[in-house]
Amino acid sequence: HGEIEQSYSTGLNGASFIREYELRSLDPAAFETAATTTVPYLQEFRFDDAIFGEGITVLGDKLYALTYKAQQILVLSRDGLELLGKFPFVTTTTEGWGLTTDGEFLIASDGSAQIQFFDPRDDFALHHSITVHQDGMPVTNVNELEFVEGEILANVWFQNHILRINVTSGDVLEQIDLAWLPSLVSNLHSESMLSSRWKKEAVMNGIAYDPISRHVFLTGKLWDSMFELEFSYLDAHRQPIGK
Numbered sequence: 297h298g299e300i301e302q303s304y305s306t307g308l309n310g311a312s313f314i315r316e317y318e319l320r321s322l323d324p325a326a327f328e329t330a331a332t333t334t335v336p337y338l339q340e341f342r343f344d345d346a347i348f349g350e351g352i353t354v355l356g357d358k359l360y361a362l363t364y365k366a367q368q369i370l371v372l373s374r375d376g377l378e379l380l381g382k383f384p385f386v387t388t389t390t391e392g393w394g395l396t397t398d399g400e401f402l403i404a405s406d407g408s409a410q411i412q413f414f415d416p417r418d419d420f421a422l423h424h425s426i427t428v429h430q431d432g433m434p435v436t437n438v439n440e441l442e443f444v445e446g447e448i449l450a451n452v453w454f455q456n457h458i459l460r461i462n463v464t465s466g467d468v469l470e471q472i473d474l475a476w477l478p479s480l481v482s483n484l485h486s487e488s489m490l491s492s493r494w495k496k497e498a499v500m501n502g503i504a505y506d507p508i509s510r511h512v513f514l515t516g517k518l519w520d521s522m523f524e525l526e527f528s529y530l531d532a533h534r535q536p537i538g539k
Contacts, residue, residue, distance in 0.1 A: 312349030314341045314361060314377060319513075341377035343370075351395030351440060353402065355416065360402055362392035369402075369420060385420050387412055394441035394450065398463065403448065405441055409434035411448065411466065426466035428459070435459065435468065442503040442512075445530065449503050449512070456500055458514075460529070470529065474500065474514070483520040 315337040341361075343349045348364035354374060361370040362385070369385035369392070372378060385392065387406035394405040401413040401423055412425040428435040428450070437453035447469065448461040456478060460470040477500065478484055484498055502515035502522075510530050515522040 312343035312347060314349070314352060314359070314372070315339070316377070339377050341372055341379070350392045351404070353395045353397045355397045355399070355402065360395060360397075360416070362395040362404060364392055365390070367392075383420055385414070388425075393439050396441040396443045396448065398443045403441055403443060405438045405450070407437055407439070407453070409436050409438060411438060411441070411450075411461070426461075426464070428461055428466045428468065430459070430468035430471070440501050440503050442505050444505045444512070445507075449505070451501050451503060453501070454499050458500075458503065472527065477514065477523060478516070480523070481516065481519045481521045483518070 316339050317337050343361075343363075347366055347368075350362040350364050352359060352361045354360075357374045358380065359372040359374050359377065361372060363370070367384060367386050367390055368382050370382050371380045373380055385404075387404055388410045389406040389408050391406045392404060393407050396403045398413075400415075402416055402420070404412050404414060406412070409428045410425050411428060413423045414420045415423045428438050435452060437455075438450050438459075439453045440451040442449045443463070446463065448463055450459045450461055452459060456473070456475040458472045458474060459468050460472065461467070462469055498516060498518040500514065500516040502513075502517075502519075504513040505511075506513070510526070512525050512527055512530075513522055514525060
């Protein structure tokens with residue numbers, strides 16, 4: 297739409313929803329002083345209580361939402377977030393984790409080393425897949441995905457780094473260390489979180505990319521913060537405009 301907007305999804309049965317925020321209109325202090333539910337948002341979609349929502353992506357005028365174990369993909373209108381349909385969507389492990397798009401295919405992870413490319417024009421049929429490898433070994437627990445300038449950025453469950461993945465071969469091009477980032481998330485160090493059974497689940501899990509600023513937005517499961525980062529490798533890829 298030309299504005300810097302961000303769709304944000306949450307998981308868990310009975311607590312899954314998608315919300316869209318216009319980031320540049322928000323006071324950062326609002327996220328620091330208020331609960332997520334009080335921060336103003338543009339639109340919202342709530343999943344049925346039986347559905348655990350996972351990764352989302354926008355392709356054309358539709359938003360696609362993956363489900364964890366329901367073996368479905370939900371198709372929503374980009375404007376209004378109205379449910380247009382539910383379709384079978386079965387991955388290698390039968391689970392849905394991360395979702396992104398290269399502008400043609402829906403690209404999904406399922407907790408294995410496989411990244412799978414589904415064709416939304418062909419009833420979400422599997423078109424092809426790649427296996428993520430690092431130093432000759434498959435990388436399992438590939439989680440959230442984001443397609444960025446011809447490559448895939450990926451979280452790995454329980455790891456504080458992001459992988460740059462070759463979209464054709466599955467080879468890991470770079471491991472970006474972000475071990476310092478969780479220390480900046482205030483609620484991870486609260487007494488309630490430290491004593492919570494959910495603490496081990498509060499891992500890095502969320503990547504988005506703004507092609508205008510070329511910045512990457514990162515967050516995590518149960519985090520009360522989102523971070524805007526500039527990756528140096530994207531500057532190295534920058535192409536001159538004009539002469």
